[in-house]
Amino acid sequence: MQANPLWPVEKRFPSLQSDIRKDVLVVGGGMAGISSALRLKMAGFDVALIERDEVGGPATGASSGVLYYGSGTNLVPACGLFGEEKANKLWKETAGVIDEIVKTARDEAIDCGIRSCGSIMVGKNDGEVTEIEAEYGALKKLGLPGRLLSSSDVKDYFPLMGFRGGLAYDAVGQVHPARFASGVARIEGLEIYEQTPLIEWKDENGGVQVKTPGGLVRASDLVLATNAEPCFGMENHFELESSVILASEPTRRVRDVFPEEKIFWTMEEKYDLFYPRGDRLILELYALGEEENKLAYYFPGVEFKTEQQWGEAWSKPPDWIPIVGKVSEHVTSAIGMGDQGIIMSWLSGSKIPMIINGGSDWFTEMASPSRFARFDQGAGQIS
């Protein structure tokens, strides 16, 4: 399976062909790497990024690009995980990140299918409807928009099935993240080398030396934004998840199924996602194996002829927070972006200059690699 064949990235970058010297080298051209490199450049660092294959390849290329609050859970469980104050901060800050991505894409006219279509989380039974009501209350308390939907309201948006209720998030957007990342890189004139893998690196003269097939890179700092690759033992602290996306052939039934352009998701931890994109029906599932059953379940009476199918793996720490911070004197990680990896990547990248300058804030304290020492000692709870 390849990264999204419907929305390929056309702009390509050269490979490294000589030795270079930089303040910071970023490794990995997904959303986390591009966001890091962009913010470093904006902060005045002389920065380059190397990418093993192509910018916007693996997870970022395959992604549905749904832009939603938080780091992958609902707000109510996040309050249990991180405490109410930190969860609320995370929701507020990610609400701002959604606005920023949408604004950047629109202002810079990046061809990345940006849309502020809104989404609906659907409840299948009374227990889920109770959770929806609690979630609505938590959002309202925080001043974030949300609308409770009855069963018949949901049917107006998705006539095929009888869900018990729903919660509409009108602020939710969607983007083709690989095209967004590549567009931002081009507009900002980021120095990027594709087909340039990091082969090995070592500490050298108060910095790092990185070997690539086309030349050596010397830098004071290295940022690893390599998603699922081993990273200073941090791989012991993330799991690999994977999702698959099925896209139908173009169909005139798309407006019968989705009278409005809304994204739907269910409430299981490994939720299903379904939405229209242009004249296609899209279904995203965790892992393979249940496609036929799920297609029949979500699209009863509709012929869903799968034209394209793709998927990828991404890394996810057990506490649903990325791993962002120093892993050695000269190396910073920006990995473990998880389910809400597009928003988390954009947010994490914005913190990298501060981390390299020795600073911290509430987010970098939550996301610090050092939190695993606390886990390892059995502390368990993130406080």
Ligand SMILES: Cc1cc2nc3c(=O)[nH]c(=O)nc-3n(C[C@H](O)[C@H](O)[C@H](O)COP(=O)(O)OP(=O)(O)OC[C@H]3O[C@@H](n4cnc5c(N)ncnc54)[C@H](O)[C@@H]3O)c2cc1C
């Ligand atoms: C099918 C699917 C649907 C998803 N849907 C959503 C969604 O709707 N909303 C959302 O927010 N998130 C979603 N996600 C999750 C999100 O896409 C990821 O968490 C996010 O893209 C991770 O970004 P990244 O930059 O960390 O990783 P990647 O995009 O995987 O980037 C890492 C890069 O590092 C490069 N690399 C690795 N090793 C080296 C090396 N040695 N040298 C040089 N380069 C190297 C890789 O080639 C790769 O390009 C989805 C993911 C998938 C797979």
